[in-house]
Amino acid sequence: MTTLNDAARDLLLGGRCCGCARPGRVLCRACRAVLPRSPRPAWPTPTPAGLAPPWALGDYAGTLRALLLGHKERRQLALAGPLGELLSLAVGAAVPGDDPVLLVPAPSRRSAVRERGHDATARLVAAAGRALRGQDRPVREVPLLAMRTGVLDQAGLDARQRAANLTHSLWVPPERLARAARPVARVRVVVCDDVITTGATAREAQRALEAVGLPVSAIATVAATRRRSDEVDQTAAAGDRPSSTRRFHDDQGGVSVGV
Structure with a gap:
C-alpha cells in the first residue's frame, strides 16, 4: 500500500x-x-573567541545536506x-533539563x-x-535579531572574510526586545541556525544579544560544515591557531524573559 501511495504522489505531484530520489514522499x-x-559539540576550527557552546546533529553532507538545501532553496516546506x-x-x-528556553533564529538577508x-x-x-x-x-x-544593510552572501567567503562581512x-x-522581555521566568537563550561553518554568524548573533543584556547559553544547529584541512592551514598561517578541543560545561546563567 505504501508503494502504491508513493507512486500516486509521484504521478500526481512529481514528488521524490x-x-x-525514491518517488513519493519528500x-x-x-x-x-x-x-x-x-x-554532538560542533566547535569550528578555528573557533571565534568567546563563542557559546555549539551543537549539531551531524556533518553538512549526504542526506542531511540534501534535506537542508531542499527546504531552504527548493521550498520543500514539508521538510521543516x-x-x-x-x-x-x-x-x-x-540546554539539558527543564529550564525555559528562548530560541532566537539567526536572521537571513531580506x-x-x-x-x-x-x-x-x-x-x-x-x-x-x-x-x-x-x-x-x-x-x-522570538526573532529578536535584525540584519543591517550591506551584508554580502556568505557563500564562497573564507573565515576571515565571513567575520569581516558580519x-x-x-x-x-x-520594539522586538520589548515584546520578548516579559520578566516572568528565568530562561536560557539559544541562537539557532541551520548550519554552522566558521561560527562567524553565531558569534555575531551572540554579540548583538549580549549587547542588550541577553547572555547566550548555546548555539544549536542541524548540521556543521567540516572544513578542509587546507582552509584550516591557511587560516592558521595567517595568525589564527585552531582551538583545542573543549568540553561543554553547563554554567551559563539565565535571563529574565517570558516563556
Missing part, C-alpha cells in the same frame, strides 16, 4: 525523496530512519517538520528571503519549538 521512511539523532525535530534535539543537548519566497531559518526554528513544546518543555521562538551586522531593535 530528497535523500534517495522524505521517505527509510531515509528518515537513518537521520542522526545524537547531537523533520528538520525541526533534529534541531530540537540539538537544543535539548545544549533579499535572500525574497528570492526564496520564505524565511527558511525562522520556519525551521518554529518547527523545533513545536517539537519541544510537544515534550512539555517551556519554550518560545562584524556589527546584527542588532536587536528595541
